[in-house]
Amino acid sequence: KTTGHKRKTAKRKDIGSEHYGKQLNIKDYDSTERYPRSVQLFSSDKQKSNLHPTQKPVALCEYLIRTYTNVGEVVLDNCMGSGTTGIACINTDRKFIGIEKESKYFEIAKKRLADAVEIKQTELFSEVV
Numbered sequence: 001k002t003t004g005h006k007r008k009t010a011k012r013k014d015i016g017s018e019h020y021g022k023q024l025n026i027k028d029y030d031s032t033e034r035y036p037r038s039v040q041l042f043s044s045d046k047q048k049s050n051l052h053p054t055q056k057p058v059a060l061c062e063y064l065i066r067t068y069t070n071v072g073e074v075v076l077d078n079c080m081g082s083g084t085t086g087i088a089c090i091n092t093d094r095k096f097i098g099i100e101k102e103s104k105y106f107e108i109a110k111k112r113l114a115d116a117v118e119i120k121q122t123e124l125f126s127e128v129v
Contacts, residue, residue: 036067051082051108061088069094083109087116 042060061084065075071093077085080098082105089096090113098113100106 056084061085065092083112086113090116
């Protein structure tokens, strides 16, 4: 279930304890019911292009990004690999910061991200015309 809504701000009130001093008490919990509660299944992208040993499906990354972030927010991938998370961010209108140690995979990711941006721009342009 991913019916997320804007969460209420939790109200905190200091409570005292003769042994431990002041503590914060959180009064409200506002569940958004956004988080997956069962196993998610996605087809592998490796049949199209096997670019990295731990490559994830773009659809999986898009699902997780839509579930845990809002449009316009920044997603950090500190082990970018072939750039799948970045492509998912482009497709879902999020900002992206990617870090990759291996120059081989960095170059692959750079090309894939440039291609994804070009496709997105082409789609936007075709909607206007």
